[in-house]
Amino acid sequence: MINTKELTIKKTHEALKKGDFTVLELAETYLKNIEEKNKDINAYLEVFDDIKEQAEIAQKKFSDGTATILTGIPMAVKDNILIDGRKVGAASKILKNYVASYDATAISKLKKEGVVFLGRANMDEFAMGGSTENSAYGPTKNPYDLERVSGGSSGGSVAAVAMEGALVALGSDTGGSVRQPSSFCGTVGLKPTYGRVSRHGLMAMGSSLDQIGTIGKNVDDAEIVFKNILGKDIFDSTSQDAPENISTTKPKKIGVPFSFLKQGGIDESVLSNFNETVEKLKKEGYEIVDIDLPNNHYSLAVYYILMPAEVSSNMSRFDGVKYGEHKDGKNLLEDYMLTRGEGLGKEVRRRIILGTYVLSAGYYDAYYHKANKVRALIADDFRKAFEKVDVILTPTSPTPAFKIGEKSADPISMYLADIFTVTANLVGTPALSVPSGFTEKDGKKLPLGVQITAPHFREDALFDVGRSIEGRV
Amino acid sequence: MITVADIEKLSQLARIDVSDEEKASLAKEIEAILSYVAEIQKASADAPVKEDYLRNVFRGDVETHESGIFTEKLLAASPDREGQYFKVKKIL
Secondary structure, X not given: OOOHHHOOHHHHHHHHHHOOOOHHHHHHHHHHHHHHHHHHHOOEEEEOOOHHHHHHHXXXXXXXXXXXXXXXXXXXXXXXXXXXXXXXXXOOHHHOOOEOOOOOHHHHHHHHHOOEEEEEEOOOHHHOOOOOOOOOOOOOEEOOXXXXXXXXXXXXXXXXXXXXXXXXXXXXXXXXXXXXXXXXXOOEEEEOOXXXXXXXXXXXXXXXXXXXXXXXXXXXXXXXXXXXXXXXXXXXXXXXXXXXXXXXXXXXXXXXXXXXXXXXXXXXXXXXXXXXXXXXXXXXXXXXXXXXXXXXXXXXXXXHHHHHHHHHHHHHHOOOOOOOOOOOXXXXXXXXXXXXXXXXXXXXXXXXXXXXXXXXXXOXXXXXXXXXXXXXXXXXXXXXXXXXXXEEEEEXXXXXXXXXXXXXXXXXXXXXXXXXXXXXXXXOOOEEEEEEEEEEEOOEEEEEEXXXXXXXXXXXXXXXXXXXXXXXX | OOOHHHHHHHHHHOOOOOOHHHHHHHHHHHHHHHHHHHHHHHXXXXXXXXXXXXXXXXXXXXXXXXXXXXHHHHHOOOOOEEOOEEOOOOOO
């Protein structure tokens, strides 16, 4: 009997190499966990039916000596990342029967390593949401408390890992969609530097913000998967490699925007846990520096202008002509109206309408253009802060996981959950959410997380500080 | 002030059929979101901002693959086709 709770990628690799268990036995252990838990948690929209074939390919790599660290590792994949020949639908009705025509670059890299893809993970429709309640196939529940949300939008990927339904997972992060659910479910979630992982084959939401991210039970696992999917890609002109002369000095100074944390709206349990983490890092020998990010409080407003603007443009591809569902009307215009009206969910419709507004003549300057200028100011604040400190530390989310339905009637209260995470997407910096302890609500233990942000291409600094927070240095 | 007529116009522009009931709730929600994001008007964004981290990325305008090798696979995903074409209703 394999105890998946004790497994890490490195331990699994050693065990597979020694033959303690086979790739198939490992995958079947996870499949059994999924069978037990998925009906309650709803992390997976589909479990693939060719696990045996995938496991055979991976096992062969062990027998012929070509196995690498990720060979045979069971992974969940968010439903907006394309795997050739498999269904993929962004948890939307409009892509109900859509089958991917090609592999995302991240997927083709992982296929070469012999990763075993267990299934596609639930999400907020087209990654629009922070709770996975916007899925057309029902919310993903929090494995720690089934009355609470898993967070989102990569709630399914994160819950799959948290419920021992996969060792690691891929998600996508446009405003915190890997990090916020990770903090809600006690996993490690990485949003890499913008462009460090190719977006080719990731369904676009906000193209200047989107990044594929990795999820694991610990920093090492998230790091290993990240290192196997990064790199410049001819299919994504915004992708890039790290500059060769990039510094790799160990981080020593941690900046904390204390004044930003005093603005209110942060749960008491989050604040006290955050302060404990700061104390712990001081004891580890880090220097804590109070930093000022004067334009940071505009981040959420800037994000909720630029993101819907990019959404309204990206979502125009769903026209019922080229692929996806089609609803028939009297003429082509009605075909479009009905296909999109019925196929796209409420939050997606809301963001498209909002984006259409901020881009329309007469409002473009006041909203979209101004937001771009403020985005540059926020980026400048970060550049200045990183002259003084090596990384920046904040909570990942202002609250622990909230109850299902608690925020769904009020979009703004839902959007406020992104207050600490959107900045990294606006600025393009890498950020990592690391579990920092638990709080108790209604008699249930709920995970909390802290977020580390580093300068562009300094994921190594995130992993260093992340390991200190894990206490495994 | 966002009115139901504004939502009507925006939904036409965005090619999304929206029910009358949803138009009324969208008018309120969009109004609330806009009043929240309007706080960026207070930011001083007149100072010149360094934007040298943005640059254009080009590639040569060349054939990247043999013509036609993906055609069948992509057309197979369409709701309606005729031969090598996507089929749509006539416009005029």
